[in-house]
Amino acid sequence: xxxxxxxxxxxxxxxxxxxxxxxxxxxxxxxxxxxxxxxxxxxxxxxxxxxxxxxxxxxxxxxxxxxxxxxxxxxxxxxxxxxxxxxxxxxxxxxxxxxxxxxxxxxxxxxxxxxxxxxxxx
Amino acid sequence: xxxxxxxxxxxxxxxxxxxxxxxxxxxxxxxxxxxxxxxxxxxxxxxxxxxxxxxxxxxxxxxxxxxxxxxxxxxxxxxxxxxxxxxxxxxxxxxxxxxxxxxxxxxxx
Numbered sequence: 001x002x003x004x005x006x007x008x009x010x011x012x013x014x015x016x017x018x019x020x021x022x023x024x025x026x027x028x029x030x031x032x033x034x035x036x037x038x039x040x041x042x043x044x045x046x047x048x049x050x051x052x053x054x055x056x057x058x059x060x061x062x063x064x065x066x067x068x069x070x071x072x073x074x075x076x077x078x079x080x081x082x083x084x085x086x087x088x089x090x091x092x093x094x095x096x097x098x099x100x101x102x103x104x105x106x107x108x109x110x111x112x113x114x115x116x117x118x119x120x121x122x
Numbered sequence: 123x124x125x126x127x128x129x130x131x132x133x134x135x136x137x138x139x140x141x142x143x144x145x146x147x148x149x150x151x152x153x154x155x156x157x158x159x160x161x162x163x164x165x166x167x168x169x170x171x172x173x174x175x176x177x178x179x180x181x182x183x184x185x186x187x188x189x190x191x192x193x194x195x196x197x198x199x200x201x202x203x204x205x206x207x208x209x210x211x212x213x214x215x216x217x218x219x220x221x222x223x224x225x226x227x228x229x230x231x
Contacts, residue, residue, distance in 0.1 A: 106217065
């Protein structure tokens, strides 16, 4: 059974760093890109970026470039998003997702994690 | 980034009625790379339709997608109470085209 299980909710202060994770199981981690999607409270979905765990090729939405870092660890089948300095506008639900097809990052998103809520408040 | 405009913003219908949701893309979608998702409160999105008209594995057949180019439609033939929620369209295929629509809220009276 294919599963993406995300780390738990986080509360941080502005300026703090944070890393959230997405642990996968039930398929070959290196064969499928992982996509990260942001959903701000009461708002729609935004594509943040993608990573190919097989070779660490990473692409970012221009709106997120330089503010987040996406990475993956194939030894534990887990993908990450990291912030070095959070702001209040980072308060959102963050989802990881797996595309329909292997070896292609720009695909429809078939399998989703349960989401990680990040709250940034002083 | 392609801008996707969904209409209407809210659709309020009774169980058993037909629902028609629209998605217009600002840029042409090659190969009809357009997906639809359903999202219920407190849950992640669920893929319903990909490549404009292909149902995902567990999508009931009352859901159908159509369209091409820049105009796409999701139809729910007979609404069930569990169909209430937000519906998002998603254009994909290459980085410059990636984007999600703003969503349509479906309410069951």
